[in-house]
Amino acid sequence: MSQTTITFWGAAGQVTGSCHLVESHGRRILLDAGLFQGRRQESHRLNAETPFDPRQLDAVILSHAHIDHSGRLPLLAKRGFDGPIHATPATRDLCAVMLADSAHIQESDFRYLQKRGRAGAEAEPLYTAADALKVQELMHAHPYGRSFHVDGTGYTASFTDAGHILGSASVALQGDRDGDPRIVFSGDIGRWEQPIIRDPSAPRGPIDALIIESTYALRSHGTVRSASEMLGEIVRRVARRGGKILIPSFALGRTQELVYALHELLREDAIPDIPIYIDSPLAFAATDVFRMHPEIFDRTEPLVREEAHLLDHPNVHYIRDVADSKRLNGLGGPAVIIAASGMMESGRILHHLINHGDSPKNAIVIVGFQAEHTLGRRILEGRDPVRIYGEERHIGAEVITINGYSAHADKDELRRWLRDLGRPVHRAFCVHGEPDSLEAMKKILEEEGVPRVDVPTHGETFEI
Ligand SMILES: [Zn+2]
Ligand SMILES: [Zn+2]
Structure with missing residues (x-):
């Protein structure tokens, strides 16, 4: 036995x-x-x-x-x-x-x-x-x-x-x-x-x-390439109507992948010149760990080979302080805001949902898996209102899912x-x-x- x-x-x-x-x-x-x-x-x-x-x-x-x-x-x-x-x-x-x-x-x-x-x-x-x-x-x-x-x-x-x-x-x-x-x-x-x-x-x-x-x-997921094209299309469309693009994202992995995709789109002039805020001290720290481990990057990719500062771009702002994060509440004009947590269970994304989630001008872009019974899953399923920090909140923003980023x-x-x-x-x-x-x-x-x-x-x- x-x-x-x-x-x-x-x-x-x-x-x-x-x-x-x-x-x-x-x-x-x-x-x-x-x-x-x-x-x-x-x-x-x-x-x-x-x-x-x-x-x-x-x-x-x-x-x-x-x-x-x-x-x-x-x-x-x-x-x-x-x-x-x-x-x-x-x-x-x-x-x-x-x-x-x-x-x-x-x-x-x-x-x-x-x-x-x-x-x-x-x-x-x-x-x-x-x-x-x-x-x-x-x-x-x-x-x-x-x-x-x-x-x-x-x-x-x-x-x-x-x-x-x-x-x-x-x-x-x-x-x-x-x-x-x-x-x-x-x-x-x-x-x-x-x-x-x-x-x-x-x-x-x-x-x-x-x-x-x-x-x-x-x-079956879409390809990574088609996901990136879809992201470009969403950013162009929402920016044109002056809206903000909220992307709840795992601070680790998905966020760096999004920064990479946005970096590529900016390089190709495929999206307008708008600010991109990575509102997460964790994403900031996790990105630092990426910078420490280029030895395991995939060097078959052109951007990895050609771009020493893969995860940095003049439009990309990493936000660590709470005060700077709060400043985003009153932000005018179009912007991309990427914040954790990925399933909208905690973290700064909740404050952005409270501040920007009700306006139909804005968009919530779901780029990751949303487990059953999470806030992310409820928003993905089109529930409205939803409970955030124990209070009912109206979700008026457009909710879009991109699957290829899995x-x-x-x-x-x-x-x-x-x-x-x-x-x-x-x-x-x-x-x-x-x-x-x-x-x-x-x-x-x-x-x-x-x-x-x-x-x-x-x-x-x-x-x-
Ligand atoms: Zn995992
Ligand atoms: Zn897992």
């Missing part, structure tokens, strides 16, 4: 909260420790519980810095985890800014609600900036393609570029005992021809258990990744998707010849 089990403690039956526990011969390795996002009370409950003892964990392997994969690491540190956290160098550096920001947002949202007498238990911060700092002390960085020992566990691991965001990785995990399974965790799989980021490369070798994301197993592989790209993957794949687990996408991913895997495919539920354990 195999001595190895996997328990799915997040992103099981849903997208967020990525967290999978591998237990083998009394050793425990956690793949990701992400935050749940969505309905406040339910996600707070899921985030606050640690269904295993963090002190009993031997190591964490982190696929990438997105908060739905990394955002519970500070909570683990707060609750006594002090083992190594293995990640790529860019993921380590991005986590320094992402996790500090996650702590900061929780603390400031709590204070905001407290002032208004609306701070329930579900608004209480899960951890502080000091807990986020502890995480950085535990980080061990490993470049792509180089195996490393997961100390004390008898496992060796290696990262390949998942092509999703800067530093994102798929993980291959191999035990050194006879009969130990080889486990591959896809992390979030990116797209081919995404700007800045290299194309996804799947791990090689036979696989006993594959844990694979399913976000867009049902969808950082996630679509159904054809997921299949392409699978075909690149080492063989044979004995069994697979579909995670990180809404129920119908998980079923669609299961079907793709079966069509690609994987004999046994499961869709785990939250907390379900499998022997492998």
